[in-house]
Structures are given as structure tokens and as C-alpha cells.
Amino acid sequence: MSSLLSGQLLFAALATGGLYALVAFGLNLIYGTLRLLNVAHGEIVMLGAYAAYWAMTMMGGAPLFALPLAALLLGAFGFALYGGLFRLALSRPALMKRIEGNSLLLFFGVSIILQNAVSLVFSASPRANKADDALIAFADIQTSQSRLMAVAITFLVCLSLAIALKTSWAGRAVRAMIQNRDAAAIVGIPLDRLQAWSFAIGFAVAGLAGALVSLFEQISPFMGFPYTVAAFVVIILGGLGNLAGSLAAGLLLGVVETFGVAATSANWRSILVWGIFILVMLLKPQGLFGGSRR
Amino acid sequence: MSAGLVLEGVGKNFGGLKAVSDVSFAVPEGAIVGLMGANGAGKTTLFALIAGNERPSEGAIRFDGPRIDGLSPDRVVKKGIARTFQIVRPFAGLSVRDNVRVAALYGRGGFAGSAEDWVAAVLDETGLAEQADKPAQALTLSGRKRLEVARALATRPRLLLLDEVLAGLTPTEVAEALVMLRAIQAKHGLAILVIEHVMKALMRLCATIVVLHHGLKIAEGTPEAIAADPAVIEAYLGESAAHA
Amino acid sequence: MLARFSRALLVAAGLAGLGGTAMAQSAPPVKIGFSIAKTGLFAAAAPSQLTAYELWRDQVNAKGGLDVGGTKRRIEFVQYDDQSDPSQAVRIYEKLANDDKVDLLLAPWGTPHHFALAGVLERLKFPMVGNSAASSQLRDIKPGYIWFPTSAIPDRMATELATMMKGQGVKTAAVTGVQLPFSIEIRKFLMPALEKAGIKVVVSQEYPPDAKDLTAVLTQVRNAKPDAILSLSYPNDSVGFMTQAKELGVSAPFQFVLVGPTIDFFPKMFGPAADGLITIGHWSPHQKAWPRAKPFFDAYVAKFNARPDYLDTALAYMSCEILEQAVAKSGLDREKLRAAIAGGTFDTINGPVKFDGVQNAITPTAFLQIQKGEFHLVWPKTVATSDFQPRK
């Protein structure tokens, strides 16, 4: 099909994939540094969406005010959660080992709690931000101002994260920590501080992603789960603990979803996504981009 | 066809890295052979190849004639070869008795009497009878090393692969363990291939010693001959001498 | 929000027999039971029905209570979360009837729940007016203890839609839709109906419920330049479809969106971009011939500070009205009540309703159009509150 070459599709793939990459990044960061599989990650996205909705609809704020606010709030939440709970647990190795071994179940519990607490407080009715901004067109691509802004922000954030990981001291320290915690501790990397920041940044990025979602989609207390699932698919494709890999895999998933559907038919979308995911797991369990598995 | 274990030009690559290459030697029925070498010499890899945990990249491994390389570990056990692990791997949540029971029920079998009797006998021989109903995670290191041996022995092997079962033990414990191993070997008529860092123990236990260095076999012979072999001395001392 | 929680607590306490003294009524209250999805797949959709029930209860209680064959008795709800699971709903209704000994039943949310309940009601000999269920399969249900006031039944809808499109001079149409029961069923009847009306389907695409990006589908639609775009979608993907269609400049003079536009947030979200959309719905507050319509709308807005869902909330409220009027006539005896519902004609916010078998025999299958933010009935002519206006 000639339509496969359209810039519109590429733009859509980048928009979707960028969002996946953003959500998955935080999940992978927390897994990498603490070996915790946060199944409640999608609920952080949901909280970010509610924060943005609150800022925009209740307080009448502009998106450029709501987005950083959501990121900040969720970042603070992550920081507090780490300080309040995990620091305590980390001081008890036996407990921490149990937390690590059962993090899926544990965060599954957290996820249920967050969903239903939000449903209790805000009711389960879906809500949505206004989406009536101006349209713009360039080349053969047509889109809205807020979508363009969202894509720009997504890529700016992904790019800065990637660069920070490669070049900054903290980024290198985090990567060292993912490679080998014990060795990292021995060479004097302050694990505790980095872990706290990993939580904060992981949550902030997820919160930002949620705020971006709220610009285009309806939000509800139960909206988070699909993002958890997408993020898991991405980090498995990219390799657990491989942060750059998960950014790439996020984009790849966007491409699969958009171009895969364009090349076949829309009803194949989920079958394609899950089929590819399962094949990769069976054939290349360490992820598409190599990377260490443990 | 010769009885016992025969390695013919066995090699193993991990990625581009040669962990073991072109190693040939034999462990005849009932013999005790020692395997020596510095860390990273490829001893444990060789064990993994023999026991079926890894598949050789080249060469052949035969046991009593037919090839066993490429068989899964449980099939190798059924042929009569059992291994222990250098870093002990007890079934931590199970009782000591159940640890041994697993091996008795899934091993080569064919022992006289009931499985329970066999388990009790193995526990006795390895000095674990009194701790049989404790969970395995409650054992001391020495106890866990014994459990490694007990579990391997319970499969009723004809060849036992012992990977540093003496490492980390106190001198008294080493002496006790040696007595135990000799008794076991004598009673069951086993062949044993043993990796050991405690040199004295190795010298006392084995009739033949094979020396690996960087994945290659550099010497094979009696303990005395090995102790005098210049290549071995070079490999063990030469490097440190060169670095000094 | 806190009020919601404390209200829930109060109700719970009341049920536990702690707060019963507050009710200074001589006649005992009428207990009305139902299940509703508060958790699970339908949790986001079900509140539109619950609000109708709550409004009705409060209105009736404010008037002194439900008229039960002459005596006024306060309404008390016994409600459970069915976790969006039909088999759970089945259990709940068995419990409501046998253990809680409720006097009356209201319907749960969702087609599968209604189907699952049909047999149970038959067995319990307990009449219930359904509401949100819509499927041609409901005609396979033996008439007896369940009725469906909806007129949005897929086969009839498909023919009506095709006829309406033909009347507007539509020659080509793009049909997209999500793979969920209601939309699949409509597609099944719509395709032959369009063909019969001489309308050519230039794009036909289905996508799974978890699809997020619809660009590929929408580009096809854009390239085909159809006279009509029919989006057989549910609220979730209706929003996705509309947002992305707007961005891509995909629009047609005749544009239909199945489920979603009637929910309060939808027109707010899209503002003028939603103008001209057609959707299913047979009720509008603008219909002067239905005197109860506008007061209901106003009372709802006053209570919830949001507009009712023109489809689900209206339907749910209708089912309450039908029950209310039937009980006034027959009292609580189940067989008498059954006869009253089956044989009566009811005055609802949607005009008169009478059942033929399980179906509503009066209310026509109709369509709403958003015109300057207001929902107007534009089809059929007999109930229209405004003329169809092509989208710009």
C-alpha cells in the first residue's frame, strides 16, 4: 500500500511510541535500580491525568502549567513513597528480599488500592479535558497544536533522559548500579539517594505521560491498566533494566501499532502487538537489544 | 569400549570466548581423578559439560561407550553420573530428608529395598541423619556441602562429580569429609572426578590428577608427577612470579 | 467526594439497623434492589444509570414516598456491586429476592447482565423493567418477567439509519467500529441495509477495544472522501476516534458516532467540533410533546451539576417511571405487577410507552444530532425537535 509511506503515519507512530517510551522508562528505571516490578505504574499515569485534569478544568490552568505540575506532584509522591516505605524496608534485608521476590503481587495490591481510592473520591464517571485547539499542517501531516506540543515534549523528555543517562554523573552512576549494585556500592555510589531519585523521576515521567494522555482521551480511575500492560511489553522488548533499549522499544511498539495496522487491517492490531511480544519472549528473552539479563 | 567416562577433544565457546578447548582424559570405573586449575581455568565449565548443563561446542563425551554430550542433565543422571555444585544449591525450603528423597526418587534408582531405606542409608553415610528433618536452609555450610554430596549420592551414581566440596571448611571438617568420601567410594565402588582447591586433600584422595589452564589441559599424571611438572609450576607460580 | 463516602457509610449503617430511627414514617419503606458495576470493565459506564435511580428515589421520597396501591412509602435502595460480571449479577438478584426480600427490582447496567438475568427472573417470578440492554437477541427471550423500553435495537437501528442517510442523499459511506458486541451486531445489520439503500461502503474497518492509535484507519477514511462516516464506537474509542479525526481533518456532512456523544463530558470536550454529530438516542428535553422531559432534565442538572446521558440516564429514568406507575396501580404483588407492566401504557419523559412482548411498542427508533451543543432529535420526523443539518 502506498499509504505506508505517509508522513502522517510516521507522525502517529512517533506520537504513540513516544508516549509508550515515556511510560515504560519509569517502570524500567525502578526495576533497574531496585529490582521492583511496579504493576501499579499505570495508576501513576492515571494519577498524573487526574492532576492535569484538576489543574486545567478546576483551576483553569493552561496545559503548559498543568503538565509540569502533574510531573512535579507525582515526582514528589514517588519521593515520599520511597522515603516513607522502601527506605524502611531496605534496612531489613529479609523483608526487602521478600518484597523483591513478590513485587508483582505487591504492586498489584497497590494498583487495586489506588484505582478504587480514586474511584471512591472522584467517582468512576469518565471525565475529559477540552480538546478544541487549533489545527496545524506541515508537509503531508495534519494535527492539532496540543498534539504537536505533546509529541515535542515527549521527545524532549526522552532525549534529555537519554543524554543524562549517557553523560551526567548521576546517569552513569544509575547505569553502574543497574549493572551491578554491590560493585556500585563499593565504589562509593550513594545507592540510597539514587534510588530515591529513581522513584521520583520514574513517577514524574509517568505522571507527565498521564497529563499528556488527559489532553486527548477521557480519563477514569481504571484508565491506568492498559498503560501498565503497554509499559511491560515495551520493557520486555527492550530488555529489563536496559533503559535505552526501552526507549527504542517504545517507539518500535508505536510503529508496529500504526504501520502494522496500515499494512494489514485494524482488527489485527492487538493480535500483532501480543504476537510479536510473545515471539520475542520465546526467541530472544533478554530483549531485542541484547542487554544483560541479571 | 572402555568403561567409565571418556572425554575426547571437548571444547566450549561462550560467545567468542573459549572457556574450554580440546580437553581429553578418562575417568576409569572406580577411579578417583582430581581436576586442578586456577580460577577461570574451566573446571566448573567442564563439569557443566559432563553433567549436561551445557552442550559442548566440539568434541565428544562418552560414558561406558555411548555419547552422553547433549543429553539433558536428568538423562545424564539416569546414565549414572551425578554432580555437586561449588556454590551449594540446596532445595532450601525442603527438609534435608526431602532433598535427598528427590534424588532417590528421580535418580538412577535400582537400589535394593525401599526408597525410604535408601534415603536413610545415604543420610547416615553423609552424617546428616540427625538433621534429616530440619529445613535445608537451617544447615551450616559444612552441612550444606554434605547435603550436596548426599543428594548426588542418592541418585545412585557410578560416577560422582564433586565440585570443591571441601572449600570453606575448617581443617577438622575437611578431615571428617575426607573420611566420609573415602568410605563412600569404597562402599559403592564409585568413580569420582573431583575439583578441589585444597591441594593437600586432592593429593591424598586421588590416584590421577588432570590440570587445566585457561581451558586447556596442560598435564595429567600421578600426584607426585603433577607436583613436579614444570608446566604446572609455571601455570601456578609462573604467573604470580611474573607479576611480582 | 467525602460526602459520597459518608453517605455510603450511612446507608451501610442504616442497613445494619443502627440508623433506622431517623425515618419517622409510619408505613415501612419499600425496598428496591439492584446491582450496578462499581468495579471492573463497566465501572466507568454504569454511573450514568445509577444517577437516574438516585434522582428518581430522591424525587419520589420528596413527594412523600412511592405510591404503593394508594399508600405512600419511602424508597430505600439495596444495591450491590456486580463487579461487571454477569454471573455475579445473577447471584445478587437471587440474593435480593430471597435473602434481602426486596419489594421491587431495578435493572443492572449492561446487555450481558440483562440476558443472564432473564432466566433468573423467570424462575423467581419477579418482574423487572430492564433498560440499558440492546440487542436483537432480546427478542429470543421468552416474554414474561423482563421488558426493554429501549428502541435502539440494532436491526431496527440499521434500517432506520440507512433510510435516513438515503434521505440526505448519501451515496458513499465509511464504516469503522470497535469489536464489542453492540457495535458488531449493528455492523451485521447495517451492511446489508446500506447496500439495499444503494449506499456504497468505501471503507470498512474494525479495531479491537484496546486500540489507541487510529491514524491508519482514519487516513483511509480521509482518502476515500465518503459522504458519510459511521463510527460504531464505544465511549472510550469514540473519544479517540473524534480527537484523531479532528486532528486529521476527517469529517463528512453526515457523521455518526454510536455510543459516547450523549455522555456529559463529550460535548464539553469537543465544543464546536462536535456540532453536527449524529448518535443514537430517542429522548431529548426539547420535545415539547413530552411534558416530563424538560423538568427531568432540569432536576438532573440541578442535582448533579452535569447533563444526563441522553441515552442511558434517560432510559434508566424511564424504567423507574414505568415501575412507579405500575406499582401505583397494582401494589407490590408480583403477578399483579407483572400484569400491570405488561398491559399498561406509561407516561414517561420519552412520551407514552407500551410493551409488546419484551419490547417497547411505541417509542420509535430515533437519532439525535448535536446542534450548537444541544441534543436534538432529527429522526424520525414524528418526534423530531429540529431538522437535520449537514456538518460543516
Place this chain on the structure above:
Amino acid sequence: MIRRTAWMWVGLALAMAALPQLGGDYLIGLGITLLMWIALAESWIVLSGMTGYVSFGHAVFYGLGAYVMVVCWNNLPGWAGFLGAGLAAGLFALAIGYPVLRVRGPYFVILTYGLAELVKFLIINTEAALGKFGRLVFGAPPLATLYYLMLGLATLAVLIAWTVRRSRLGLGLAAIREDETAAENAGVPVARLKLIAFALSAAIPGMVGAVMALRSSYFEPLQAFSPTVSFNIVAMAVIGGGDDAPGPILGALFLVLLSELLWAHLPEVYMIILGLLVIGFVLFAPEGLHGRLQRLRRP
């Protein structure tokens, strides 16, 4: 002591068998739900409790069973659909088991979830292509019949879990859970054992799905393959605890009764409590209710 416990279980089974004679529809319905979760959670522990391969996708077997049943309904005799459901689920597990069970730890958890989703979407697509929009089941057997079928399945599941736990197979599975490599080197044919456990833990959920399709007299893939089914199974097994038959019974009993008490007006609160319970048990009582009780009994 052991005899007393055994009598207690027999008594419980008899009480469950007599329940339809004692109670009305509501009680029978509650019984079916309870037995359903017992059957599912017991089946789950045969794989996940005993080998440590935690499945987050057991809904796939449940859904497949339900699908087979509604497809067979009115075309084949009821028992054929019922057995066919179990057979289909078991065969499916055998077919996918070998590659799937090579994946371990968190990878396995997510893989099983993904498999359930894949099958769900394949069936959605098939049904959509057939122009089916949810299938109604007419003429389902009476409630009591379904109850006894479910009682049979739950009993069978309990017996399987109980027997496996005490068999050579169970010991091998425990060895795999504790250390798969060491198990292999002790002669345990791990691939085969895991496959057997997988098939055993799949067949009964298939039949449970078949019965539940009749119970709700409606089939729709999104419902039948809902991840909630998988999650509930895991929650019940974790809270009940351990790798032995009593655990899931206690877990299912506890959660079903709790939800029965709380869902009345506080459904969200019930879910929040469920979340707290899962967290609490994982952190502070990994041995579950069953383990706790045993520890209390043995001072």
C-alpha cells in the same frame, strides 16, 4: 490430630453436598461462586504454588473452556461440551507449554498474561468475523445441577492438589521451585514435570469456564478472558497460602465471604481491603492463612 482434620474435610464436603437441599437460590449461587474459586485456585497451585512459575494468565483456560462450551451447546450433548472444554484447555497447555515454560521469573508472569490477551483477541476476531456478538445460551441446566458439577470439579481439584503434593510428582515440582538447575542434576526431568503440572492446572479451569458459561447463560470474550479472573485466582492462592490443598480453600472462603460482607455498599472499600490484604500477606505472612493456622496448632 490428622484424623480429626481429615474428618473435618469430609464433613465440609458433605455439608457442601447437602447445601442445595438446605438453602435457596442465593445460597446455591454463593456456593457455586465459592466452589468455582476453590477449583480455580486449587488448579493454579498445582502449577504456580508447587513450581513457583506464577501464572497471571489462568483466565485463558477458563475462557477457552467457556468458549468451547458455548460453541458445542445445542450442537453436541452437554457432557461433550463439558469434557471438551477440559480437554481443550489441557491440550492447549500441552501445546504451548514446552516453549512457554522455559521462560522464568517475572518473564513467565508477563508471558502468561500476554498469552491470555492474545487468545482473547484471536477469539474476539474470530467471533467478529463470524458476525457473532456474544452468544446466548438457552436451556441451561438448573442451578442445582450446575452446583453439583462445580462441587465435583472443586473436589477433583482439591484431590489433585492434595495427591500431587504428596506424590513423587509433587516432590519433583517442589525441587523445581526451590532450584531448577539443582533439580535437573538430581535427575528430575524438569521439562516434562512442568508440562504435566501445566496441563493438570489447565484442564479443570477449562471445565469451570464451561459450567460458568451455562451459569451466566451468556458468552462474550472480553468477560470470559477478563484478567480479573487471573488476578483473583492469584490473590486467593496467596492469601490462602502455601502449596497445599487447604490453602486455596481458606483463601477462597475468606475472600468470597469478605466480599459478601463488604460489597453491599462499599465495593471500592472491599477492593481496597483486598489490595491491603494481598500486600499484608506477601510482606508479613508469606505462608498464608493455611501456614498461619498450622503454626498456631503446632506450638
